[in-house]
Structure formats: structure tokens, C-alpha cells
Amino acid sequence: MNLQKATSRELISLGCEFSTKLEAINYLVDKLDAAGKLSSRDEYYRAVLERESLSETGIDMGMAVPHGKSKAVREAAFAVATVRTPIKNWESIVPGNEVTIIFLLAIPESEAKSTHLELLSELMTRVSNPDYLERLKASKTAEELYRNLEGGTAEAEKNRTYAKTIVAVTACPAGIAHTYMAAEALVKGGEELGVKVYVEKQGANGVEDRHTAQMLRDADAAVFAADVAVKDSERFDHLPVYKTKVAAPIKDAKGVIRGALEKAGREGKGDYAGTDAGNAAAAGEKASVGSEIKQAVLTGVSYIIPIIVAGGMINAFAVLIAQGFGLQELYNMDNSWLWLFRKMGGNTLGTLMIPMLAAYMAYSLGDKTALAPGFAAGIAANLINGGFLCGMLGGLVAGYAVRFLRKAVPAKGVFAGFVSFWVYPVFSTLIVGIVMFFLLGKPVAWLNQSLIGLLSAMSGSNAALLGAIIGIMVSFDLGGPVNKAAYTFCVGAMAEGILMPYAAFASIKMVSAFAVTMSTLGFKKYFTKEEQEAGMSTWILGLAGITEGAIPVMMADPVRVIFSLCAGSAVTGAIVAMCNIGLDVPGAGIFSMFLLKDGMGGMGNALIWFFAAVLGAVISTVILVALKKMKYDKSMRK
Numbered sequence: 064m065n066l067q068k069a070t071s072r073e074l075i076s077l078g079c080e081f082s083t084k085l086e087a088i089n090y091l092v093d094k095l096d097a098a099g100k101l102s103s104r105d106e107y108y109r110a111v112l113e114r115e116s117l118s119e120t121g122i123d124m125g126m127a128v129p130h131g132k133s134k135a136v137r138e139a140a141f142a143v144a145t146v147r148t149p150i151k152n153w154e155s156i157v158p159g160n161e162v163t164i165i166f167l168l169a170i171p172e173s174e175a176k177s178t179h180l181e182l183l184s185e186l187m188t189r190v191s192n193p194d195y196l197e198r199l200k201a202s203k204t205a206e207e208l209y210r211n212l213e214g215g216t217a218e219a220e221k222n223r224t225y226a227k228t229i230v231a232v233t234a235c236p237a238g239i240a241h242t243y244m245a246a247e248a249l250v251k252g253g254e255e256l257g258v259k260v261y262v263e264k265q266g267a268n269g270v271e272d273r274h275t276a277q278m279l280r281d282a283d284a285a286v287f288a289a290d291v292a293v294k295d296s297e298r299f300d301h302l303p304v305y306k307t308k309v310a311a312p313i314k315d316a317k318g319v320i321r322g323a324l325e326k327a328g329r330e331g332k333g334d335y336a337g338t339d340a341g342n343a344a345a346a347g348e349k350a351s352v353g354s355e356i357k358q359a360v361l362t363g364v365s366y367i368i369p370i371i372v373a374g375g376m377i378n379a380f381a382v383l384i385a386q387g388f389g390l391q392e393l394y395n396m397d398n399s400w401l402w403l404f405r406k407m408g409g410n411t412l413g414t415l416m417i418p419m420l421a422a423y424m425a426y427s428l429g430d431k432t433a434l435a436p437g438f439a440a441g442i443a444a445n446l447i448n449g450g451f452l453c454g455m456l457g458g459l460v461a462g463y464a465v466r467f468l469r470k471a472v473p474a475k476g477v478f479a480g481f482v483s484f485w486v487y488p489v490f491s492t493l494i495v496g497i498v499m500f501f502l503l504g505k506p507v508a509w510l511n512q513s514l515i516g517l518l519s520a521m522s523g524s525n526a527a528l529l530g531a532i533i534g535i536m537v538s539f540d541l542g543g544p545v546n547k548a549a550y551t552f553c554v555g556a557m558a559e560g561i562l563m564p565y566a567a568f569a570s571i572k573m574v575s576a577f578a579v580t581m582s583t584l585g586f587k588k589y590f591t592k593e594e595q596e597a598g599m600s601t602w603i604l605g606l607a608g609i610t611e612g613a614i615p616v617m618m619a620d621p622v623r624v625i626f627s628l629c630a631g632s633a634v635t636g637a638i639v640a641m642c643n644i645g646l647d648v649p650g651a652g653i654f655s656m657f658l659l660k661d662g663m664g665g666m667g668n669a670l671i672w673f674f675a676a677v678l679g680a681v682i683s684t685v686i687l688v689a690l691k692k693m694k695y696d697k698s699m700r701k
Contacts, residue, residue, distance in 0.1 A: 066186055066212040073098050074142040075205040081146060084153045084162075088112075088129055091142040091167040099137065100169055106135035107169060121155025121162055122244060122313060124196055128187070130168035141168045141186065143208065145200055156310045164200050166190070173481065187243035191251065225259035229323055230274050230302070231286035232293050234265040235309040245288045245312040252316030260286075260320065265294055274298065280335040284327035286319060288312050301333035355428060356459065357544075363424035363458055364551050368649060370416050371557065375648035377408030379658055416558060417441045417451065421458035428462025429491075432469075432483070436461035436491040443499035449508035450515070451555040453499070456507050460498045464491040515559045530567045530640025534632035534679070537571045539625060541610040541617060554649065562645025562660055567636045569646055569655045570676045574632045575613040576605020577680030582687050583616065589691035594619060608652040623690040631683030638675040644668050 074094050081087040088111055096104040110131035114120070120129045127150075149161035166186065190196050202208035231249050235241035246262040253260030261278050264271040285299040287306045305323035312319045381404045385394035393401045418441025425437030440457025447453065468491055474482040498504065536549035553564040583590045583598030590598070597615040604612035617624040644662035646655055656669040663671065 066189070067209060069139060069186070070141050070143065070209070070212070071098065072205045072209050074140065075208050076142075076144040077202065077205060077208065078147045079144045080148055081144075081150055084115075084127075084129075084150060087127075087144065087146070087150065087162075087165055088115075088167065091129075091144055091165065094142045095140060095167070095169050098140070098142075100140045101135050102137055103135035107131055107133045109133075110135070111167070115154075118241075118310075119154040119156050121153040121157075121160045123155070123157040123160055124193060125149065125161060125163035125200070126190060126196065127153050127155070127160075127162045127165045128168065128190075128244075129165070130170065132170040132172050134172045136169045136171040139168075139170050141166050143167075143199075145202075145208075156313050164196070173484065188247045191244055191247035225253075226257050227283045227324055227327075228259045228278075228281050229253065229261070229284050229286055229320060230278055230282040230299070231260055231262045232265060232289060233262055233309055233312070234289035234291050234293060241290075241309045241313070245309050248312040248316040249286065249288065249319065252312065252320050256317055256320055258320055258324070265289070265291075270294060276335070283332060284323040286312075286323045288319065301335050303327045303330040303332065359424040359427040359459060359462060360455060360551060361547060362427035363420040363422075363455070364554055366423040367416050367420045367558075368554070370411055370419055371554065372648060372650050374408045374411030374416070375658075377404055377411065379408075379648060381405040381408060412558075414445070417444050417449075417454035420451070420558075421454045421461065424455060424458025425461035425465070428459070429465030429469075432487050433462045433465040433491070435488040436464060436495045439492045440495045440499060443496060443504065444508075447499065447504050447508050448512070449499075449504055450511040451558045452511040452514070453504055453507045456503060457495060457499055460503075461491060461495050464494040511559070515561060526563065526640040526643065527637035529564070530636030530638070531633035532636070533564060533567050533640075534571045534574070534634070534636030535629045537568060537610065537636075538575050538628040538632040541575060541614050541628075546610065557647055557649070562647050563640055563643055565649060566644045566646035566655075566659060566672065567639040569608060569649075569651075570639050570672050571632045571635050571679070572608045572610050573605040573653075573676040574635050574679040574683060575610050575628045576601045576603075577677065578628060578631055578683035578687065579613040579616050580605075581680060581684040582691075585684070586688045586691070589688065589695050590616070591619070606653040608650065608655075620691075620694075623694070624687060627683045627687035627690065630686055631679035631681070633679075634682055635675045635679030638678070639672060642668075642671050644672055 076090070076094065079087070079090065081090065089108070092101075092104060092108050092111065095101055095107070101107050108131075110133035111129055112131075114131050115129060121127045144165045144167075146163045146165065149163050151161050153160065153162045155162075168186075190199070198211050199208055202211055229249075231246070233242045233245040233249070235245075242264050246264050249260045249262055252258075261274060261282075262272065263274050279298055279302075282302055285302040285304045287293050287296075287299075287304055288309050288311060289306075290309050303323070303326045305319065305326050307319055307322075381394065381401055384401060385391050390401055393399045394405060396402055418438045421441035421444060422434050422437035425433035425440065437458055440461045441454050444450065444453035444457050449456075465487055468487050472482055472486055474487075533549050533553065536545050539545045549568060553568040556562075556564045580598045580602040583595045583601075587595055594616050597612065601612035601616075604610075613624075613628070617628070642662045645660040646658060647660065648655065648658045651658060653673075656673055659668040659672055662668045
């Protein structure tokens with residue numbers, strides 16, 4: 064990366080004399096203005112002073128990096144000045160820093176996330192190397208310093224072994240200087256301590272050098288050197304995380320690394336629960352379209368679950384209050400407090416859910432840029448009464464439209480900011496509108512309405528078959544892809560007002576847990592001690608709607624266990640479906656029995672729903688124990 068493109072010989076001054084920080088800044092602002100980099104000198108100067116008021120721009124090793132983002136900057140650039148008599152009163156991260164070299168950065172506000180910032184981040188990385196910085200300071204002429212900007216960058220050592228590995232994230236509010244200085248300091252400090260440090264920079268350019276699944280899996284500890292929230296922090300849940308300010312590594316990188324390793328020694332690390340597929344882009348691999356769509360759907364569904372839970376619970380609260388205290392008149396009275404709660408819950412479900420689904424499906428494919436067209440796609444789905452399926456279609460169209468535009472119109476050069484902040488969101492939203500209103504939206508809306516009609520008309524044996532299929536899918540892999548497919552279907556049906564599938568799903572989730580507990584504790588001789596220990600707590604997880612507690616028993620004998628659990632679950636699903644019991648509040652676990660709808664109503668629904676799960680568990684237990692007994696008897700004969 065060529066730093067010389069962001070400056071010129073005319074922007075380099077050597078052997079200057081400044082008595083104060085403001086005098087130095089004024090001088091360098093004049094140099095930028097004279098070089099034609101500014102449209103308004105005073106406006107840019109005010110931006111620099113505003114940045115100075117936020118935090119120190121003096122760093123260490125005699126260096127200061129003042130900077131400002133402003134509309135008055137025509138193109139990203141920096142001016143350099145070496146100082147003969149050190150400036151002693153420049154506020155610095157490291158106390159006592161006497162400034163002898165100054166880099167003044169000028170950044171166009173409209174290009175805050177453009178490729179120009181790559182040059183500026185490279186500058187911050189290079190000047191953190193003492194040898195490189197001293198070479199710049201020792202330059203005798205502006206021409207020599209200009210040449211030295213591209214000279215002597217050190218290469219990383221090859222074939223070196225490291226005792227420990229740390230993954231780090233650096234981030235500061237401005238996302239420019241401190242983010243990259245801290246990153247370089249951590250890498251350098253790690254090299255000196257024999258610790259490999261991988262740094263993900265979350266700056267004005269977005270996420271750079273994102274950690275791969277392999278890095279996260281191999282790491283011993285994590286460091287968050289950040290003054291803002293770290294994005295996707297759940298990736299580091301398995302690691303001891305040492306949190307500090309972004310300035311801390313610049314002052315004492317070795318101290319930060321030692322602190323992280325000490326914390327790792329006390330706490331230890333857990334198992335990495337992420338997947339390589341989730342980090343395919345980071346690793347430079349291309350995921351298949353099918354896996355991308357699957358991930359997008361699951362991402363969108365995961366974001367709308369809080370919407371469904373909140374909206375459904377608020378609605379249930381309003382209904383229970385009205386029925387329990389005889390407030391039906393207040394419930395129906397416009398603008399009464401109970402009417403307002405009812406409307407808030409209803410609108411949370413009816414207005415927000417589909418746009419949220421579409422937006423975060425688009426986000427999964429196209430990152431933040433895709434959120435605007437994603438929300439627009441959800442609104443379009445609502446306008447044409449397209450429902451859940453149309454929202455999913457719109458989310459996919461929005462995400463892939465943003466990807467297409469990024470390839471067709473790369474954000475480069477002078478117009479990078481305009482492309483990123485205007486072309487991408489506006490044109491992707493137009494593409495979404497054309498597809499939704501004139502091409503695919505109405506056919507998919509028709510399909511959605513047809514499916515709703517089909518599900519609504521299901522009763523008797525047809526409904527039982529659907530419930531049985533849901534039961535088999537839920538217990539087939541206990542939280543795996545097949546289970547997730549059933550979950551997505553049930554949530555989608557709930558979004559369209561078809562409540563029976565999710566009621567069946569919620570009841571079925573208890574079957575595997577109850578069956579494993581009954582089997583392992585009631586017939587101990589057929590199960591190992593580890594399986595018996597797992598069974599002691601599995602029933603509690605089942606009450607919370609968690610199926611994964613049965614996985615250890617399933618993994619030990621998959622064919623027999625899966626067959627048994629699927630058989631009992633199919634019976635449970637069929638019973639709940641035949642009784643037409645509905646549920647519109649996901650994630651409530653055993654408390655779902657108080658929120659059930661349709662069917663017989665009241666206590667009848669609750670008893671059928673719960674004891675259908677118990678009956679399914681008994682059936683699964685009988686089948687599993689019989690199969691285990693056959694296996695046991697066969698082994699004894701041998």
C-alpha cells in the first residue's frame with residue numbers, strides 16, 4: 064500500500080520551530096490548504112480542534128497524530144512536520160511525550176469508510192515501528208522523508224513458534240488512529256513476549272482482519288482494547304476476555320498481554336461452539352448459495368423471536384387483565400390504557416415482525432449496507448399482504464442486490480463515499496421495489512395465502528399427520544438442522560396466525576427430555592453411568608423447552624435412541640394437532656400451558672398439551688428400553 068499517494072513533498076516540512084500545539088496545527092492546516100486539499104480552511108481547523116477536545120492525540124516516541132473529519136476536506140491526505148525543539152505541552156497518551164514529529168490527517172466526512180482510510184491506517188501501523196519512525200525523523204530533506212515513507216517496512220518472522228495465542232479486538236470512537244496504533248502495539252508486544260497476537264480492527268473502515276474460526280478455536284485468551292462496543296462479541300464466549308481501553312496497549316502492550324494470560328491461567332478456556340461455515344468469508348472461502356440462504360433465514364428468524372415473544376406476551380397480558388378483572392369494556396375503549404397495551408402488542412407483531420425478518424436476512428448476506436433495503440423489502444411485503452414468505456423473499460433480494468452493486472460499482476476513488484452512502488442503499492431499495500411489486504412479490508404472496516388456507520383447513524387425520532411430521536423433525540437431531548427447519552416452519556405459521564404448529568412444537572420439545580430421564584433412571588442397567596447422570600437433569604431442561612440435554616444419550620446409541628424419540632414425538636404432535644390447540648408465544652417452556660388458545664380452551668387445553676408430551680415420553684421410553692434390552696441380552700449371551 065503506497066503512503067506516498069496520500070501526501071506530497073509540498074506537505075512535508077523539516078526542522079520547524081513551534082512553541083505550542085495550536086501553532087503547529089495552524090501551520091500544517093495552512094500547508095493542506097495551500098496544496099488544495101481543503102475547500103474551507105476554517106471549517107477543517109474547527110474539526111481538528113473538536114477532535115482535540117475528545118482525547119489526546121499525542122502518542123509516544125515523540126509522535127503526535129492530530130486529525131479531523133470534515134466536509135471541507137476535498138480528498139484524504141496528511142501533512143508531516145518534524146520539530147527541532149520538542150513541544151512539551153502536547154497532551155499525550157504516554158505522559159512526558161515530547162513531540163518531535165507531527166502527522167496531521169485530513170479525512171473527508173463523506174469518505175469516512177472509503178478505501179482512502181486504508182492508507183491512513185497503514186500510516187498508523189508503520190509509525191508504531193520505532194526503526195521506521197526514527198528513519199523518518201532522521202530524514203534531511205522533504206524528498207528523503209517522502210521516499211522513506213515507502214522504505215523499510217519490516218516483514219513478519221517466518222517459521223517462528225509461539226507459546227501462547229491471543230485474539231484481540233481494537234476499536235475507538237473515531238476508528239482511525241488509536242484503533243491501528245493499539246493493534247500494532249499488541250502485535251509488537253506479543254512478538255517480544257513470544258506470544259502470537261491476532262488483531263481484528265473495528266474502525267472507520269468496518270471490520271478488518273476478522274478472526275477466523277481456526278484463530279478463535281486455537282486462542283488461549285482474548286483482549287478487547289476498545290472504547291466502544293465490540294461487534295459480534297459472542298464469538299469470544301469460550302475464552303477468558305481481558306477488557307481495557309484502546310489507549311492501554313499503546314502505553315503498555317506487554318502489560319495488557321500479561322494481564323490476559325494471567326486471566327486465562329485463572330479461568331481457563333471452554334470449547335469453541337462456532338463453525339467454520341460461519342467464518343467462511345473471513346477465511347477466504349466461498350460458502351454455497353444454499354448454505355448462505357439457510358444462514359440468512361436462521362439469522363432473520365433469530366432476530367424476530369424477541370419481537371414475537373414481546374408482542375405475544377403483551378397481548379396475552381392485556382387479555383388476561385381484561386378477563387380476570389372484568390375489564391372487557393376498557394379493553395375495547397379507544398385510547399384507554401388497556402387498549403394501548405393491546406395495540407402495542409398487536410402492532411409489534413403485525414407491523415415490525417416482517418420488516419425485521421427481511422432486514423436481518425439481508426444483513427446476513429450484505430452486512431449493514433443491506434439493512435435499509437431489507438427493511439424496505441419487509442414494508443413492501445406488508446403492503447402486498449405477502450406475509451412471511453414474501454418477507455423472506457424480500458430479504459434475500461435485498462442482500463443479493465447489495466452484493467451485486469458492490470461488484471458492479473466498487474466504492475473507490477473520489478466518489479467512494481457517495482457510492483457507499485447513496486448508490487448502494489438507494490439502488491438496492493429500487494431493485495427490491497421492482498422485484499416485490501412487479502415481478503415475484505405477488506406470486507409469492509399468492510403462494511403464502513394458499514398455504515395459510517391449506518393449514519387453516521387442516522383437521523382430523525390431516526392435522527394429525529402434520530403434527531406427527533413436526534414431531535419426527537423436532538426429535539430427529541435435537542436442535543440440529545432438521546429441528547431448526549421445523550422451528551422455522553412453526554414460527555412462520557405463527558406469523559400468519561396459524562397457531563397449531565407451534566403449540567405442537569412446544570409440547571414435543573419435552574418428549575425427548577422426559578423419555579431420557581425415565582429410561583436412564585428407571586432402567587439403569589441398560590445405560591452407562593454418564594448417561595444416567597445426564598438423565599438426572601434432562602427433564603428440567605425439557606420443562607424449559609430445551610431438547611439438547613438428550614444429546615449425550617443419543618450420541619452413545621443414535622439409531623435406537625432416534626427411532627424411539629421420533630416415535631413418541633410423532634404421537635405427541637398428532638394429539639396436539641388433532642385437538643387444534645394453538646400457541647402464539649414462543650420460548651415460554653412449561654408456562655406455555657397457561658397461554659394456549661383455540662382447542663377446548665382453558666384447563667382442557669393445558670391438560671391435553673402437557674399429558675400429550677408425557678404420553679409421548681412413555682411411548683419413547685418403552686421402545687427405547689425394549690431395544691436396549693435386546694442389545695443387552697445379546698451382549699450377555701456372547
